[in-house]
Amino acid sequence: xxxxxxxxxxxxxxxxxxxxxxxxxxxxxxxxxxxxxxxxxxxxxxxxxxxxxxxxxxxxxxxxxxxxxxxxxxxxxxxxxxxxxx
Numbered sequence: 159x160x161x162x163x164x165x166x167x168x169x170x171x172x173x174x175x176x177x178x179x180x181x182x183x184x185x186x187x188x189x190x191x192x193x194x195x196x197x198x199x200x201x202x203x204x205x206x207x208x209x210x211x212x213x214x215x216x217x218x219x220x221x222x223x224x225x226x227x228x229x230x231x232x233x234x235x236x237x238x239x240x241x242x243x244x
Contacts, residue, residue, distance in 0.1 A: 174227055175218045176234060177204070177244040186215050189237035194219070194230060212241070 178201075180186040187201055199219035206213050217234075221227040234243050 168224070168227075170224065171220050171222045173218060174221045175216055176231065177242075178215045178217055178234065178240050179212055179242040179244075180215075180239050181212060181241070182239070183213055183215060185239035186213070189239045190217055190234065193233035193237055197230075 178186050178190065180189075183203055190199065190201055197219060199217055201215055201217050204214045204216050219230070221230065231243060234240055
């Protein structure tokens with residue numbers, strides 16, 4: 159059985175997290191608020207690069223369904239201050 163194409167089973171609603179990488183915590187926080195609208199979330203700094211050029215932040219929230227989870231991912235991806243999303 160080839161497990162590379164097997165979709166994981168996720169029971170919704172569930173707690174979900176995204177790792178956001180950018181250059182400034184304040185602009186990342188503003189971008190998250192813009193992308194998520196009125197959805198409640200928590201955002202915390204997790205790491206900073208050795209030279210201080212990049213910052214990593216964990217965004218945690220409750221997602222109600224796969225469409226919402228993917229929609230938030232795509233909305234965050236559109237924000238220019240967020241360089242990478244994991």
